Amino acid sequence: MEQKGIFKVNSPYIVSELIDGELVIMNLKSGNYYSVRDTGVFLWSALEKGCSQDEMLALLTDVYNGDIPSMIGQSLLFIKSLLDNDLVSQAMVAQGPNTWAADQIMGQPLLDKFTSPPVLEVFSDMQDLLLLDPIHDIAEQGWPVAKPSRPAE
């Protein structure tokens, strides 16, 4: 049987949750915290559902309008950053038909324009982040984004 390369989330030490459109990922071994939005959430969701890199990119260009070479380039950089940060690993599985339609990848409406490239925002050192008072030391967008004037202790 033919095989295809996919990405697997490095569980159990990598955990994630979609919170009001923002994907929060945490590496429980390193204590690093990551935030992903928009198209990055789409790619992560496709990855979690077992899509190969080619399938992810095909779905992406099917859904979003924009400059295709640019979209693909930025998406490949994003996937590389997931691998570099030990959030996912490559694996081989038996090739099967990809049954996912683009609108099934995420449980919420998709934007039709590739408005922002997928970015993995990294907040390192959870111990410092947890020292921040989540009401008073924090910018309007909430923990873990500290007020500019008050660095983590």
Add this chain to the structure above:
Amino acid sequence: MSVQLRHSVHLWPSAEQLHLLQAALLADDKAIRAFCDWRAGIDLDAELGYPVLRLLPLVYHNLLRLGAKDPLMGRLKGVYRRFWCENQQLFFDVLPLVQHLQQGGVDLLLLKGAPLALTYYGNYALRPMSDIDLAVRIGQLPKALALLREIGWDTGPDPSADDLRYQHAIGCVRNLNQRLDVHFHISRDGLNAAADTWFWEDVETLDFQGVMVWQLAPTALLAHTILHGMRWNEETPIRWIPDALMILKQRGGDVDWQRLFAFADAQRLSQRLALGLGYLSEHFALELPEAVVGRLHNPLRRSWRERIENGVILSERGRWYEHPLTKQWVIFAEYCGLADTDSLLPFLNGYSHYLRYRWRLRGRLEILPTVLAGLWRRLV
């Protein structure tokens, strides 16, 4: 139900805390109005306190569901994210410990936050907790402590026979920042074999990160939750309210009310149980079976020991410590909760044992000299 309000502050939620609880728990626009009332009544620049802070993920979750727009939503989302991370980290860190104890043959019963988060809230963010509480059968305690020490936990000195009789749990620490409470009695409100048996007879399985352990079934969990909350504390206990409501929302049909009240009556806890249920009924429109409502309106006559014990448990503790004599009354009230007899001589005999324990004396013969020495210090 207004009888509840006779009891002191720091037992019941303040007006602001009640607004916040309603913002977290009500299912319609009343929640948004309650949140606005809470915001109007508090100083956001001041410390909110841990009980309030750890309610905020539930507030955010509810307001988001209701489509609320508020400038504070970004920060509330941040609090939600933070507690999600904390609980994920806590559960990940404690998993090897749970595996080690279970592989060592110890029956593990998870209490409080962990089973509530996993089974009832179904969400890592909504039930913040600072540590893990687990219970073991009292006969397996030495084995459990030895296994914990094997993996680097400081379990303190081995508990004495008196510790096992008068305490309910051992606080363990590792690496200074990891804490674990090992309960050998399930509830601090039932330090006796009958209460432990009652709880252990009402357990069900829990999948904790892939390891099968025990959790209390709804009837026992509801008792544990309400009684834990019905106790005066410097930081007003409010967490029990969403916990109890979540148990009743998810598994209310499985609660055996007759069994619950039989336990409360036998353990002299029915007033506190009724106070908690009455509060939920009054402020959160909790619908209770007719027989339960009847119990709330027509409570059984309470024993003198229950009255004395509750007089201390439900009122401000600091007030009792202002005077040496009332401080001793606290010890007497504690013993009223511990004693298993109303007969005078066995009661006094047990009380003298408890006094010796609480005063850290070597024997009961030291009680009278200690009393006389105390009087001498104050009178001369």
